[in-house]
């Protein structure tokens with residue numbers, strides 16, 4: 001997917017002006033956090049499980065090469081194949097060759113963020129193979145030729161009216177005047193459309209939430225069951241996974257599953273967790289004849305041993321996104337690439353380069369909510385700050401903030417001047433604000449005041465209050 | 475491809491801040507199957523309490539659940555369930571041994587087919603490997619006698635679960651699995667199923683029956 005991360009400010013402005021999106025986001029901000037809190041309140045051990053989940057991933061990352069080779073051995077023993085790919089181009093080429101060797105014309109796909117990362121759909125289409133997204137949200141946005149706006153709810157930015165319009169436009173075999181107002185009717189229509197695709201596909205391409213080193217299994221987690229139909233019906237199953245998805249054993253997988261769904265959707269468990277191990281066995285009545293695992297690095301090995309290593313623990317639950325005040329104001333598309341929200345603002349600069357993604361680490365108030373709700377204890381704010389430090393080192397911040405900070409530093413080093421100026425500024429702001437202490441418009445501050453009022457400073461400055469009351473505090 | 479493999483592995487090898495354990499200990503770590511913290515929910519004193527918890531949790535997950543005294547009750551329950559879903563009295567049944575003793579002749583109107591499901595099937599019945607009380611989760615192990623697609627293709631999925639196969643947590647099931655299949659061996663597909671298929675992708679409206687079954691009936695059988 002082509003990145004527009006470098007246009008974040010512009011994207012965000014457009015998102016704020018998009019009324020439909022703002023309505024949808026209002027609904028979003030409340031749902032997920034409430035469900036997560038309810039699920040966690042039912043499980044006393046949640047915090048212990050988070051610690052354990054973090055430790056599992058840290059241990060894996062400290063032995064990643066060994067674990068990957070153990071996983072590979074098991075896959076081969078079970079009759080599967082493993083393809084190691086350094087980057088998106090190698091992964092796309094590998095998948096294409098598997099499809100071509102199978103004479104594939106259509107490929108069903110279950111949701112895979114790595115698939116988005118390597119833009120596999122565009123690549124297959126260019127080679128005359130039809131990729132069909134089967135997760136309902138992904139299916140809708142594929143019809144609309146849009147990227148996902150959330151890692152677990154890809155069509156969260158759309159209203160049901162928009163979904164209905166898309167179905168009327170794209171499902172051309174159906175009566176154009178049919179009534180499509182209820183989500184139930186839309187779902188049944190999509191289910192019927194996709195049935196034939198599931199049954200007719202030559203290759204099924206899934207992601208993988210985990211790779212189990214003990215057994216050589218790939219694990220998928222869905223609520224719809226689409227991953228299972230995708231891997232179970234076609235002749236060939238290809239699982240696309242990045243190298244950090246390893247867990248040692250089924251027990252470790254269980255610990256991670258206990259925090260995953262609760263953090264993501266507030267379910268105790270997602271409906272379907274599937275461990276797939278190798279191709280169809282001799283007497284099996286169903287299952288694929290070939291089982292391939294495409295192992296993708298694409299920049300992850302660079303993060304190992306760096307100050308960004310902790311992001312490799314991420315299990316893509318989406319909790320940090322669901323709780324992010326910036327995401328819930330601008331939505332996912334503003335971030336401009338595959339991964340939105342706090343985890344995206346940490347990961348994207350590493351994967352597409354800080355130059356392109358340099359706005360993203362700034363798209364955060366550093367309120368810290370993301371780290372608080374991350375089941376893997378990933379220190380997202382710390383890593384956002386690390387990216388900001390690198391921005392300064394590489395001279396990537398905007399000129400206005402650079403000069404602004406220089407001016408501030410000049411004043412801050414001269415306390416007397418600073419005090420006189422801040423007392424003056426505070427008086428002026430209070431005058432501008434009038435009775436209700438809100439400022440509707442500020443010279444040079446339009447970026448703030450066009451969307452919200454600026455609260456006026458309350459009372460005298462800290463320094464003058466300190467002087468007056470020093471005796472009381474000492 | 476081999477070049478990419480060597481390249482990735484050598485990059486990892488250089489970058490890793492190595493825990494002092496080495497390859498031998500990775501194998502030990504895999505072989506010991508240490509569990510993480512096990513939730514109290516699921517550590518019930520006896521089988522009856524586990525079964526009660528399983529029933530409660532699967533109900534919360536949206537499954538339909540019935541506790542039957544024996545296999546003899548299965549045909550009538552199945553027929554009634556199909557009627558309640560407005561489906562014809564037809565059923566694809568896996569060839570698991572458990573179905574050997576089911577007296578289908580008691581429901582002469584019901585057509586039973588074996589073999590693998592196809593798109594025309596409205597309902598399928600299969601046998602669970604285990605049930606997990608902690609979250610009301612079914613564990614299905616695929617085999618020639620229990621094709622995995624029974625659980626995904628039809629609109630209605632029904633499952634027989636002997637009460638004796640209900641465990642407290644997932645870890646207990648993995649231990650059973652290793653016992654039955656051998657260490658490091660898995661059924662080709664192992665499906666953990668918690669409720670019927672669903673989606674909330676259109677305006678966060680929760681709807682059942684996205685691609686998999688719209689209804690899941692679990693029949694817990696006491697005497698098996």
Ligand code: SF4
Pocket residue numbers: 263313314315316317318319320321343370373374375376377378
């Ligand atoms: S960073 Fe944490 S909260 Fe965010 S998606 Fe990853 S695991 Fe979930």
